[in-house]
Amino acid sequence: MDVFLEIRKRLQNALLIIREPKQGSLPVDVSITPSVLKMKTLEQCREINFPPEVRLVPSSLRGLQYVSGDGIHMRLLVQADLNKKLVSTLNQSLQALKCYVFYCQWCGEIIIKERKLLRVLPLPSGNWNALVEEWCCHPNPFANKPLNPGENDCFIGDTHLLVNLRSDSCVPGPEIAQAETHQPSESHLESKPKANTKIICKRCKAMLGETGSSGTTKFYITEIIIQPSGRDFDMIPRSQFVQSVIAQCLVELSSTRSTFRFTVQGQDGKTYILVWLLNSDSLLIESLGNSESSQAFSLFEGMERLDSNSTGIWNAVKVLYRPCVKNRNNELASSWENDIGVHSLVLPSQTCLELLLILSRSNDSLPPSLQYMNSFQVAFLKM
Secondary structure, three states: OOEEEEEEOOOOEEEEEEEOOOOOOOOOEEEEOOOEEEEEOOOOEEEEEOOOOEEEEEEEEEEEEEEOOOEEEEEEEEEEOOOOOOOOOHHHHOOOOEEEEEEEOOOOOEEEEEEEEOEEEEOOOOOHHHHHHHHOOOOOOOOOOOOOOOOOEEEEOOOEEEEEOOOOOOOOOOEEEEEEEEEEOOOOOOEEEEEEEEEEOOOOOOEEEEEOHHHEEEEEOOOEEEEEOOOOOOOOOHHHHHHHHHHHHHHHHHHHHOOOEEEEEEOOOOEEEEEEEEEEEEEEEEEOOOOOOOOOOOOOOOHHHOOOOOOEEEEEEEEEEEEOHHHOOHHHHHHHHOOOOEEEEEEOHHHHHHHHHHHHHHHHHOOHHHOEEOOEEEEEEEO
16 A cells, blocks of 8 residues: 655645555554554555654544545645755856856766966846837847856756857867757748757757857756866756756746746747646655555656655656657647747757656656646656
8 A cells, every 4th residue: 555645835734645555454453643654455554654844633523435446535734844955956056257167967977177266257038138129219239139147157047057168178068069950930931050059068968058159058957967166066867857957947947937838848949838838736656565556657667666654755846747758639739839928948849748748757657647637748857
């Protein structure tokens, strides 16, 4: 018998699901104390100890019901707090006048060695030029002037950063792969080819970014790790890193720009996923029982290494999503792309597919009754 517990930290309440036991294990006697859940059937007795950060309030239990395919549902109040160290976002970790080393997140290869950043500045939103036109009472002084960083500058966008690599600081250096893309003309009636170069890691061949004019290089935040000089490289599992970076990006954008709907687009311009941020204060607890009763996937990596009485606990964001690959949801995707209330997140196409796989696995691991909401699929991204 496995346990799924979703806690809303702001509301201090929780949904507890004792997943449906294998056939013949009913009836089940359940006993709840603030820190322990005991389950007893005719065949076995199991005790699950909750993490010390979580204290249940048994007297508040309500909504007890059995849901076929899911198991036993109940709601109750909790006292919960988890201050787990998150993967640092670039806005939080980079500081001016300090030296940093840029690594490939996939394999740990050094991409830029000992780069001292003189300025670290946030980039404005993608439509900043249009907003200047609306607010200026005189001709736009920034018209047709791209925001290119100077040497030893670092400009940080939503899903990428811009650096200037005119100085020879790439050791041993990423490969630069030529690729040709088509950029629509202003008339939107014809296209003309535009040279484009991709930054490829020499060791693992992962696409890390693109080069632009004036020595400007764009690195995607999902593909690199930046650490202060002298610190050992911390290898983070790929799935955990992508989840944490995207989750924190969604939370930050929802807070600063009051937007909760996002299109995840590849660098090729295609929309891969529609994402709707539902809440950002979830705390998830999951336990895995015997291999016979465990789900095909766990919400979190590494759960299979826990013993049967252990629980995994993570901060997470809850999202609704719809995949747009293979011409799925084209009409809704087109509507979102033309909606000024929807924000676009541009990532490498491979990472978009990787994120879609992460969302799909999370959705598959949820109890069936929680997998869909208003024609959207439900998933969690751990932080």
